[in-house]
């Protein structure tokens with residue numbers, strides 16, 4: 041099938057590369073000429089496991105190409121997939137500017153038959169509204185269909201998720217379009233869930249809001265564990281053993297970040313306000329997530345006595361491991377708190393340096409974790425990169441001014457850490473001894 045994928049960001053590029061790998065002819069349309077030039081030379085503009093390999097394979101087999109001309113790509117394709125960003129506006133509602141700009145252009149050049157697929161996360165009712173708009177400017181209106189087909193790709197495992205997703209949601213009531221989409225995804229093993237466009241749009245928001253709520257729930261439980269002496273990991277394993285709950289997304293930490301959870305939860309809250317539907321749970325989810333970095337930074341302040349003038353080393357800045365993405369990273373709030381209290385902050389991240397550098401002008405960056413920790417009054421692990429599990433922690437401890445560690449992702453074995461001379465604290469576990477003041 042011939043597919044134009046509009047937008048070469050995380051979602052668009054992964055989708056385009058995997059569909060090309062499955063034998064479809066894919067043109068990826070991107071307005072950023074510089075990005076297109078780089079992609080044509082095989083350079084992927086962000087860190088995503090296996091993506092460069094799959095892009096290169098698609099290009100080698102002449103199944104994947106890149107261009108800047110949406111009109112030409114639209115005329116050529118059977119399916120147009122819109123994968124542009126819908127970031128959050130100040131009022132919490134999605135900023136539809138990029139999406140609407142694509143629709144404006146489609147209005148000028150769309151002739152039927154075409155299927156327009158919304159992969160961008162858009163407010164409920166968008167597919168139906170845009171279908172009416174595109175049809176009104178087209179000579180064969182009945183052959184234009186707009187459907188919702190949300191993505192559930194996690195950064196860092198997006199290629200794997202595309203091949204082995206838990207489900208493919210196809211939101212259209214049109215039988216022939218359902219068949220067309222099933223043919224498009226025929227080589228993927230994921231079960232297909234067919235529903236109305238409105239339900240598909242809601243599934244995306246509700247999925248991310250539910251996952252975010254699970255994370256905030258366990259983070260709130262972690263605070264309770266700290267004051268009651270329970271161990272949050274034992275608790276998470278115990279509740280997760282109930283199949284109705286499940287163990288996934290019950291890992292306590294610094295809170296959720298990234299390009300989706302915060303944005304989608306805000307969009308759901310805005311929708312609730314618009315329709316005057318009370319949804320207190322989701323507001324609590326946001327409040328707990330906002331509090332978590334400050335709560336953990338206060339633990340560090342307690343351990344050090346004061347933050348003013350202290351040298352604090354940070355390991356990990358990206359919103360999660362295996363990505364260089366700093367969007368909505370909780371590390372930013374955590375570090376801001378330390379800087380506001382007068383601490384000197386130095387940081388190391390295996391991949392996010394160039395994105396973090398411009399966001400954190402007052403932070404000193406290091407190119408390796410040992411140099412970053414040397415001489416520091418305390419070390420904080422904010423992103424659980426695998427690399428940190430393999431370091432020689434004994435030599436790190438000896439190189440520091442004070443052996444204080446705050447592990448905000450429970451990356452290390454707490455019992456081992458407490459026995460090995462660290463003043464170690466983590467999330468939702470009570471140490472056998474309180475952290476010593478520096």
Ligand code: UDX
Pocket residue numbers: 191192193194195196248251255288289290291292293294295296297298299300301359360
């Ligand atoms: C998410 C969704 O999982 C995906 O389906 C959607 O389409 C895009 O948004 P992503 O943002 O890549 O994916 O990251 P994800 O792995 O879901 O993690 C999001 C945040 O939650 C990260 O900051 C992560 O550290 C945090 N998290 C995740 C926890 O704190 N605890 C957990 O148990 C799981």
